[in-house]
Amino acid sequence: DAGVIQSPRHEVTEMGQEVTLRCKPISGHNSLFWYRQTMMRGLELLIYFNNNVPIDDSGMPEDRFSAKMPNASFSTLKIQPSEPRDSAVYFCASSWTSGDYNEQFFGPGTRLTVL
Amino acid sequence: DAKTTQPPSMDCAEGRAANLPCNHSTISGNEYVYWYRQIHSQGPQYIIHGLKNNETNEMASLIITEDRKSSTLILPHATLRDTAVYYCIVRVKGDYKLSFGAGTTVTVRA
Numbered sequence: 001d002a003g004v005i006q007s008p009r010h011e012v013t014e015m016g017q018e019v020t021l022r023c024k025p026i027s028g029h030n031s032l033f034w035y036r037q038t039m040m041r042g043l044e045l046l047i048y049f050n051n052n053v054p055i056d057d058s059g060m061p062e063d064r065f066s067a068k069m070p071n072a073s074f075s076t077l078k079i080q081p082s083e084p085r086d087s088a089v090y091f092c093a094s095s096w097t098s099g100d101y102n103e104q105f106f107g108p109g110t111r112l113t114v115l
Numbered sequence: 116d117a118k119t120t121q122p123p124s125m126d127c128a129e130g131r132a133a134n135l136p137c138n139h140s141t142i143s144g145n146e147y148v149y150w151y152r153q154i155h156s157q158g159p160q161y162i163i164h165g166l167k168n169n170e171t172n173e174m175a176s177l178i179i180t181e182d183r184k185s186s187t188l189i190l191p192h193a194t195l196r197d198t199a200v201y202y203c204i205v206r207v208k209g210d211y212k213l214s215f216g217a218g219t220t221v222t223v224r225a
C-alpha cells in the first residue's frame with residue numbers, strides 16, 4: 001500500500017489566490033482527517049470525515065476554508081482567498097475507526113507558502 | 116487544557132534505551148494513552164497505545180503505572196533515525212480526536 005498520498009508537496013502562491021490541496025487516503029479506511037501545523041500553534045485538527053461525511057469541522061479557521069470528500073478515495077481542502085497567515089504544513093490522515101481502534105496514518109504533508 | 120505533560124527535550128546515546136516520560140494525572144478510566152512521533156519534515160507516525168496494561172510492539176514498549184497517572188515510552192535501542200518529536204496523547208475510548216501537544220524533542224547522539 002502506498003500510504004496516504006497528498007499533492008502537491010509544496011505550493012507557493014500569492015495572497016488572494018485560491019489553493020486546493022488533495023488527499024488520497026489508504027484504501028479501506030473509513031475516516032479522513034485534515035490537520036494544519038505551524039510553529040506557533042502546533043498540530044491542529046481542521047476537519048474530520050467519517051464514511052465521506054463531515055463529522056466535525058470546528059477546527060476550520062474561517063469561511064475561507066472548505067473541505068470535501070466526494071468519495072472514499074479522495075478529499076480536497078480549499079482555501080479561497082488565501083492569506084499569508086495560512087502558510088503552514090497541511091497534513092491529511094486516514095484511519096479505520098471502529099470502537100476503540102483509531103490508529104491514524106499521516107501523509108507526507110503539503111507545505112503551503114502564501115506570499 | 117493540556118491532558119499530558121512531557122519534558123520539552125531530551126538526549127540519548129545511540130544504542131542505549133531511551134525512556135520518555137509522560138504525566139497524565141487526570142486520565143479517566145475510558146481514556147487510552149497513545150504515542151506518536153514526528154520525524155523532521157514528515158507526518159506523525161503511530162508508535163503504540165495502551166489502556167492499563169504494558170504494551171510492546173516492534174517499535175517500542177509502553178509502561179503505564181498502576182494508577183495510570185503516568186507512563187513511559189521505551190525505545191529499547193535508540194538509533195539516529197529515532198531523532199524526532201514524540202507526542203504522548205490521551206484519547207477517550209471511541210473518540211476520533213487526537214490532540215497533539217508540544218511533545219518531547221528527542222535527539223539521539225552518536
